[in-house]
Amino acid sequence: MELDNRKFKILEAVIQDYLRTGEPVGSRTIAKISDLSLSSATIRNEMADLEEMGYIVQPHTSAGRVPTDKGYRLYVDSILAQKAHAESQRDAALKKREKELENIKKEYASRLDRMEDVMQAVARTLANDTNYATMISTSSGRNNKIKFVQLSRVEEKKLLVVIVMEGNIIRNKVFRVSETISEKNILRLNMMLNTTVTGLSVEQLEEKLSAIEAENGNQQMLREVLNIIFETVRNADDVQIVTGGTTNIFKYPELSVSEIARDLITTLEDKQGLTSFVETAAPDSEGIRFYIGEETPVKSMRDCSVVTASYELSDGTTGTIGIIGPKRMDYEMVVETLNNIRMRLDELFSKN
Amino acid sequence: MELDNRKFKILEAVIQDYLRTGEPVGSRTIAKISDLSLSSATIRNEMADLEEMGYIVQPHTSAGRVPTDKGYRLYVDSILAQKAHAESQRDAALKKREKELENIKKEYASRLDRMEDVMQAVARTLANDTNYATMISTSSGRNNKIKFVQLSRVEEKKLLVVIVMEGNIIRNKVFRVSETISEKNILRLNMMLNTTVTGLSVEQLEEKLSAIEAENGNQQMLREVLNIIFETVRNADDVQIVTGGTTNIFKYPELSVSEIARDLITTLEDKQGLTSFVETAAPDSEGIRFYIGEETPVKSMRDCSVVTASYELSDGTTGTIGIIGPKRMDYEMVVETLNNIRMRLDELFSKN
DNA sequence: ATTAGCACTCTTTTTGATTGAGTGCTAACA
DNA sequence: TGTTAGCACTCAATCAAAAAGAGTGCTAAT
Numbered sequence: 001m002e003l004d005n006r007k008f009k010i011l012e013a014v015i016q017d018y019l020r021t022g023e024p025v026g027s028r029t030i031a032k033i034s035d036l037s038l039s040s041a042t043i044r045n046e047m048a049d050l051e052e053m054g055y056i057v058q059p060h061t062s063a064g065r066v067p068t069d070k071g072y073r074l075y076v077d078s079i080l081a082q083k084a085h086a087e088s089q090r091d092a093a094l095k096k097r098e099k100e101l102e103n104i105k106k107e108y109a110s111r112l113d114r115m116e117d118v119m120q121a122v123a124r125t126l127a128n129d130t131n132y133a134t135m136i137s138t139s140s141g142r143n144n145k146i147k148f149v150q151l152s153r154v155e156e157k158k159l160l161v162v163i164v165m166e167g168n169i170i171r172n173k174v175f176r177v178s179e180t181i182s183e184k185n186i187l188r189l190n191m192m193l194n195t196t197v198t199g200l201s202v203e204q205l206e207e208k209l210s211a212i213e214a215e216n217g218n219q220q221m222l223r224e225v226l227n228i229i230f231e232t233v234r235n236a237d238d239v240q241i242v243t244g245g246t247t248n249i250f251k252y253p254e255l256s257v258s259e260i261a262r263d264l265i266t267t268l269e270d271k272q273g274l275t276s277f278v279e280t281a282a283p284d285s286e287g288i289r290f291y292i293g294e295e296t297p298v299k300s301m302r303d304c305s306v307v308t309a310s311y312e313l314s315d316g317t318t319g320t321i322g323i324i325g326p327k328r329m330d331y332e333m334v335v336e337t338l339n340n341i342r343m344r345l346d347e348l349f350s351k352n
Numbered sequence: 353m354e355l356d357n358r359k360f361k362i363l364e365a366v367i368q369d370y371l372r373t374g375e376p377v378g379s380r381t382i383a384k385i386s387d388l389s390l391s392s393a394t395i396r397n398e399m400a401d402l403e404e405m406g407y408i409v410q411p412h413t414s415a416g417r418v419p420t421d422k423g424y425r426l427y428v429d430s431i432l433a434q435k436a437h438a439e440s441q442r443d444a445a446l447k448k449r450e451k452e453l454e455n456i457k458k459e460y461a462s463r464l465d466r467m468e469d470v471m472q473a474v475a476r477t478l479a480n481d482t483n484y485a486t487m488i489s490t491s492s493g494r495n496n497k498i499k500f501v502q503l504s505r506v507e508e509k510k511l512l513v514v515i516v517m518e519g520n521i522i523r524n525k526v527f528r529v530s531e532t533i534s535e536k537n538i539l540r541l542n543m544m545l546n547t548t549v550t551g552l553s554v555e556q557l558e559e560k561l562s563a564i565e566a567e568n569g570n571q572q573m574l575r576e577v578l579n580i581i582f583e584t585v586r587n588a589d590d591v592q593i594v595t596g597g598t599t600n601i602f603k604y605p606e607l608s609v610s611e612i613a614r615d616l617i618t619t620l621e622d623k624q625g626l627t628s629f630v631e632t633a634a635p636d637s638e639g640i641r642f643y644i645g646e647e648t649p650v651k652s653m654r655d656c657s658v659v660t661a662s663y664e665l666s667d668g669t670t671g672t673i674g675i676i677g678p679k680r681m682d683y684e685m686v687v688e689t690l691n692n693i694r695m696r697l698d699e700l701f702s703k704n
Numbered sequence: 705a706t707t708a709g710c711a712c713t714c715t716t717t718t719t720g721a722t723t724g725a726g727t728g729c730t731a732a733c734a
Numbered sequence: 735t736g737t738t739a740g741c742a743c744t745c746a747a748t749c750a751a752a753a754a755g756a757g758t759g760c761t762a763a764t
């Protein structure tokens with residue numbers, strides 16, 4: 001059977017109404033709301049076909065129809081195709097986004113020393129605006145380079161190492177050394193470090209590590225320090241994930257079921273499972289990916305849809321922004337919001 | 353009316369059974385489980401009295417009895433009194449706590465550069481062991497002193513300031529300055545900073561701020577730097593709150609009601625409202641406080657009990673550990689756990 | 705090809721009856 | 735005087751049957 005234009009319009013009407021209400025939608029409703037001027041009976045016939053084709057289902061014999069994952073998928077793809085050569089509505093939404101960014105900037109300005117806090121703020125604002133749960137991951141990327149290293153003594157046998165990476169990501173650590181070390185030696189170490197280590201990425205550092213040690217004899221101190229630096233840099237490289245608005249899921253009855261909500265919030269809370277959204281690089285449509293229902297890699301999200309966008313900041317930081325909501329989420333709005341956020345995020349950071 | 357020993361025993365039995373089952377408990381049950389060898393009829397009479405006194409209520413005419421906040425309160429107080437001069441069971445629980453600490457230590461060792469992460473780990477472990485939601489607040493205290501300041505140049509017009517406070521709390525910030533600054537000047541500034549600023553607390557710093565500026569003429573650069581330092585230090589001083597195991601509340605049906613759960617998780621998520629537990633200093637019984645039902649300062653926790661303990665680490669950090677659960681939580685276990693954690697926490701940190 | 709009409713299905717809501725847990729009270733008892 | 739057995743009573747919870755309502759599929763007419 002073929003999906004002609006009329007069928008598609010009916011499918012679209014079903015989905016849109018379902019997005020709004022969350023209730024199964026019947027033929028009479030479609031007859032009324034759509035501009036097809038067909039009777040409910042005709043619609044019924046078409047709907048029977050659509051069901052046969054797998055785009056919609058009845059929860060039970062005498063209920064309206066509900067879109068399947070396949071149905072959503074078709075709908076989402078069509079939106080994307082449409083977006084591709086119609087750059088419409090942009091202006092309408094622009095002002096709103098402008099304000100969003102304004103808010104973020106304000107929060108951001110207050111404590112821009114901690115990347116994580118900024119992400120947190122963005123995640124919250126985003127959650128607030130969309131009414132869905134959000135996640136943002138950041139990773140500085142494995143090829144992020146060391147820009148600057150500074151060693152100082154804070155106590156008799158305790159040293160502080162501060163490492164600045166490209167993009168001004170800062171890591172530091174206080175650590176204990178086995179023997180007292182003179183100010184002069186610290187100076188020497190600093191010189192030495194900044195000539196050998198600067199400009200190296202984590203991987204390069206690892207490679208060079210033994211070479212450097214060999215070159216400088218078996219200096220106990222140097223080895224200790226280098227190891228600490230390596231550890232610290234490698235940690236900085238971790239993928240960090242923050243979430244926002246997790247309780248938004250209670251706004252959708254189909255997700256408020258105690259068991260579903262629990263699992264969902266649990267995965268959002270410990271963030272572990274969310275990495276699967278980050279791993280899969282996004283080569284397709286402008287980096288925006290859709291996971292509808294069973295398509296999500298996380299089992300607690302079977303009843304959800306997840307939309308992710310990847311971003312790359314001018315400082316080399318890359319990451320993923322994700323929006324988690326019910327399958328009947330407002331895909332158009334989400335895509336638009338994501339696109340905007342992504343574009344402006346870079347702007348926001350480069351300005352600093 | 354007077355609360356004689358028998359009445360108290362019955363009340364205790366009611367509460368204990370209710371803690372276990374979460375269901376209203378009737379006179380027959382008490383007759384069976386208690387060792388009073390009284391008939392249900394007698395128990396009934398006593399229970400009528402207890403109800404009159406306000407310790408228990410019937411949810412409806414023909415249901416068993418449920419403890420009131422007042423009833424819980426009496427019970428909790430009696431446990432504490434009992435604890436005071438019986439140091440029993442300790443050994444039994446000791447091993448378990450030992451292991452808890454072991455776990456935390458392990459997590460802790462891996463990335464001890466970030467206090468917040470440690471707290472997070474502790475909160476999670478605690479939540480895991482108790483099956484309740486947990487919160488931990490840290491604040492370095494307003495009298496925490498600056499130990500060490502280090503300024504360095506990372507780009508043409510960007511400076512990095514690293515501040516180490518007592519207890520090796522480190523803050524740093526990269527900031528842009530209006531004019532290029534020579535290496536020599538940075539050196540000078542560093543000298544200057546470490547002689548004037550070291551040893552000051554946030555409050556003292558604020559006081560001295562203008563004095564220092566006046567003394568050094570209207571050096572644009574100095575003023576900028578000092579302000580940044582002040583801002584950064586003040587931020588470091590913020591109360592930080594982490595939570596753990598928020599989804600544990602789903603383990604208790606009376607809290608799983610969608611509306612209650614939503615409100616609860618929301619407050620736990622944005623942490624803002626939790627500060628009220630920190631503010632009220634805890635002068636009484638070893639610093640452990642109980643908030644039963646309506647007693648909690650947070651309205652979303654009306655159906656919960658909250659138990660908090662305050663702690664103070666050897667490095668001056670103070671804070672509050674809180675456990676949030678249903679009113680029928682296992683108060684004895686919680687008290688014990690809190691006491692243990694508190695004692696060991698200090699040990700854990702001073703060892704580092 | 706479209707539509708009106710109708711029988712049919714299945715969920716949801718309503719209603720009423722039944723059950724069962726638990727109480728309060730009274731009267732008997734030690 | 736304190737304790738207990740017994741009984742009538744209350745009320746939530748459970749269940750079944752009935753009614754209502756939404757929506758469908760099919761047939762026959764347009």
